Amino acid sequence: MPLCDVCGREFNTEVALGQHKKDKHGDSQASPAPAQEAKAQSAGSGKRRTLRRRNDHRVAISIVAIGLVGGIGLYFVIAPALQNNFTFPCNSTEGTFMHVHPYLRIQVGGQNLTIPAGVGIKTGCFEPLHTHATDGIIHIESPLLRNYTLGDFFTIWRETYGSFSFNGTSHPIEFNQTDIFGLRNDSTHRVVLLVDGVESTKGAGLNLDTLDYLAGPIWEGGSAPYPYGTGHTVVIEYLGS
Ligand SMILES: [Zn+2]
Ligand SMILES: [Zn+2]
Structure with missing residues (x-):
């Protein structure tokens, strides 16, 4: 509590004391x-x-x-x-809602190339298109029904392994109507896509969903008989003349 040093009165605040000093004791700068x-x-x-x-x-x-x-x-x-960085979201387990097994063979100059196992598979991650073995079977195992193309498989293959070596040379993993593994159409070579033995012009856009090696339309769920029967085949050839 501030006290007035002149009259000893008690005030609640310094402001009140200053006012009091000014009023009662004429202290102009007292405050x-x-x-x-x-x-x-x-x-x-x-x-x-x-x-x-x-x-x-x-x-x-x-x-x-x-x-x-x-x-x-x-x-x-x-x-x-x-x-x-896979193109499609990873599935932590293999999607089996859609389950199709196209067969792919790739030949360069008459030589069969081995498509590696483990395409589209990394720890805890299954792409909807992948390979389990080197048998040329592409497993389309997807939690949803949608179109998957031959181009999608090459994209996932590239995303898995980066490049593909054969005959001692590293090749880019790419495919279209005029290019397989960087080997291109020229005056003496051409890329040929065969579906069930018949030449197709669909290239990378070829829809794989209806091309089960097991034969028949899209097959969903359950356990597939293995090894498979002799259904549809997809063959890519690089032919020299
Ligand atoms: Zn699988
Ligand atoms: Zn499968």
Whole structure:
């Protein structure tokens, strides 16, 4: 409680004391109190501001922490779908809603090339088109029905292995009507696509869904008899003249 140093009266505030001194004792400059109070106040609010700033930091750090944890969590949630940069979302187990087994053979200059096992398969990730063995069977195992093309298989193959070596040379994994593994149509060579032994002009756009080696239309679910029967065949040849 501020006291008047002249009359000893008690006041609730410095402002009231200053006013009293001015009024009762004619002390014109007797009241630095409001200024002091203001200073005190501003000092106080300064402290509060510091506190608030500190709290702001804490909030900011918390937001960053939550963001980090959330981000990491989100990463793990969506990572399976994005991992390995595959074209199609990864399936953690093999989709069997749609299950078709086209057979693909690739010949260059009359030589059969072995399509590798494990195309479209990485740890915890199955692409809807993949190979399990080197038997030329493409497994279309998908949780949803949609069209998958021969071009999709080459894309997934490229995304899995990057390049394909045969006869001591590394080749790009690509296919279209005029190019197989970088071997192109020229005056003495051409790329030929055969579906059930008949030349097709569909190239990479060839829809594989109805070309089960087992024969017949799209086959869904259940356990396939294996080895398969003799249904549809897809053959890519690079012919020299
Ligand atoms: Zn499979
Ligand atoms: Zn299969």
